[in-house]
Amino acid sequence: MGIVDAAETSGRTALSILERGGSALDAVTAAIVVLEDDKRTNAGTGARLRIDGRAQLDASLMTDDLECGAVAAIEGVRNPILVARKVMETPHVLLVGEDAVRFARGMGFASYDPITAASREKWRDSLDRVRRGKVPAYAKKWKRFRDLAGTVGAVARDSRGRFAAGSSTGGTSFMMPGRVGDTPIVGAGIYCGPAGAVSVTGVGEEIIRQVLAKFVYDRMARGRRTRRACEEGLGLFKRTVPIGIIAVGTDGAGEACNREMAWWTNRPAR
Numbered sequence: 001m002g003i004v005d006a007a008e009t010s011g012r013t014a015l016s017i018l019e020r021g022g023s024a025l026d027a028v029t030a031a032i033v034v035l036e037d038d039k040r041t042n043a044g045t046g047a048r049l050r051i052d053g054r055a056q057l058d059a060s061l062m063t064d065d066l067e068c069g070a071v072a073a074i075e076g077v078r079n080p081i082l083v084a085r086k087v088m089e090t091p092h093v094l095l096v097g098e099d100a101v102r103f104a105r106g107m108g109f110a111s112y113d114p115i116t117a118a119s120r121e122k123w124r125d126s127l128d129r130v131r132r133g134k135v136p137a138y139a140k141k142w143k144r145f146r147d148l149a150g151t152v153g154a155v156a157r158d159s160r161g162r163f164a165a166g167s168s169t170g171g172t173s174f175m176m177p178g179r180v181g182d183t184p185i186v187g188a189g190i191y192c193g194p195a196g197a198v199s200v201t202g203v204g205e206e207i208i209r210q211v212l213a214k215f216v217y218d219r220m221a222r223g224r225r226t227r228r229a230c231e232e233g234l235g236l237f238k239r240t241v242p243i244g245i246i247a248v249g250t251d252g253a254g255e256a257c258n259r260e261m262a263w264w265t266n267r268p269a270r
Contacts, residue, residue, distance in 0.1 A: 003040055004262045010034040011264030014156055024156040024164035024197070025063050025085075032059070032081040032166050035152035039116050042150035044079055046116045047170020049123040050177045055114045058183040059084040059168040060094075062192040068093050070184035074100040078112040081168045084184075094184055119170075151183055153190070153199030155248045163248065165190040165197035165213075172204065182207035187214040195221035196249030200233070201261070202242045210236045212245070220249045227254030234258060 013034050014027035036044025047055055059080035060070035069087030071080050073096050083104045087095055095103050105111075151169035158164075167190050169183040181204020182189035191198050191213035198213040198220075207213075212233055219229035226249035234256040237243050244257035253265040 006035055006038045006041055007262040007264040009038075010152075010154065011266065014154060015266050018156065018158055021159055023160075024158040024162045025061065027156040027158065028154045028164040028166040028197075029061065029081060029085055031154035031156075032152060032168050033079050035154075036079050036081060036168055039118065041152050042170045043152040043168040044081075044170075045114045046119050047114055048172060048175070049115065049119055050171070050175045050179070051123075051127065052177050053120070053123060054177060055119070055170060056175075056177065056179075057114065057168070057170055058180060059166070060184045060186065060190050061085055061088060061164065061166045062186060062190050062197075064163040064192050064194050064197070066193065068186050068190075068192075070094045070186070071100045071104075072096040072180045072184040073178055074104065076101055076111050076113070077104050077109050078114065079109075081166060083107065083109060084166075084168075093186065096180070097178070114170075151189075151201035153201060153246060155192075155197040155199050155246055155253075157197070157248050163192050163194075163197040165192040165199045167199045167201070169201075181205065182212070187211050189213060191217040193217060193221065196226060196247055198245065198247040200246075201244040202237075206237060206241050207243070212236065212243075216245060216247055220247065225249075225251055225254070227256070230254045230256035 010031040014031035017027040035041045039046035056073040057080040058072045062068035069084045071083050086107045153167040155165045167183045188208045198216045200212050216229045216233040230245040242259045244261040246255045
C-alpha cells in the first residue's frame with residue numbers, strides 16, 4: 001500500500017479532517033486522493049498498466065449505513081476515488097469502463113493521463129517476465145497468454161462514531177484489458193457497517209473468492225477484536241498469495257499482512 005512516507009502523509013491528511021469534526025467519509029476520500037496523486041503508489045497517477053499498455057483504474061467507497069459507490073476499468077481520470085464518491089450520489093453502486101468515463105466527464109472530471117515513465121517501465125518488465133514465464137506463483141496461468149503480453153486503501157472512524165472504508169488501484173502487474181479485481185467489489189476489497197470498516201489489498205482474484213473484507217467485518221461484528229479479525233482473514237490464504245488487511249472497529253485499528261506493507265494509524269494497533 002505505497003511506502004512509509006506516503007502512508008504518513010495520507011494518514012495525517014485524514015486525521016486533520018477528523019480533528020476538525022469532519023466525517024469518516026471525507027477523511028477516507030482525502031487520504032486516498034493523496035495516495036492516488038503520489039506517483040510511487042499503484043493507484044491514480046503512476047498506477048500499473050494492462051498488458052496492452054493502458055491504465056484502467058478501480059476505486060470504491062463505503063460507509064457504515066451501507067451506502068457505497070465504485071468505478072472499475074475507468075480511464076483518463078486523475079482521481080478515480082472522487083468519481084466513486086459521485087457514484088454514491090446515484091441509485092447505483094458500480095459503474096464500469098467507457099460508461100464510467102462518460103459519467104466522470106458529465107460530473108466535471110477533466111481528461112487526464114495517469115501514465116508515467118516509471119509505470120511504462122514496469123509494464124515493459126511485466127511483459128518480459130510473461131514472455132519468459134518468470135511470473136509469481138499466483139500468476140502461473142499467464143504462461144497461456146505470453147503472446148498477449150499495490151493498491152491503496154483507507155479506513156476511518158469519526159467523532160460521531162461513523163465508519164468509512166475506501167480503496168483505489170491500478171491492478172496487478174499481469175492484467176488482461178478489462179480485468180477487474182477486488183478493489184471495486186463491495187465485500188471483497190472493502191466493507192463497512194456499524195461494527196467497523198475494512199479495506200484489503202493483494203491478489204484480487206483470490207480476495208474475491210474469499211469475500212475477504214466481509215469475512216473480516218463479520219468477525220468484528222461478532223465481537224472479535226479488530227486485530228484478531230484481520231489475522232483470521234489473513235489465515236485464509238497460503239503464504240505465497242500476497243495479502244494485506246487494514247480495519248478499524250469500536251476497539252481501534254488493526255492490520256495483518258504477509259508481505260511488507262506501509263500503513264499508518266494515529267493510535268497503535270497493538
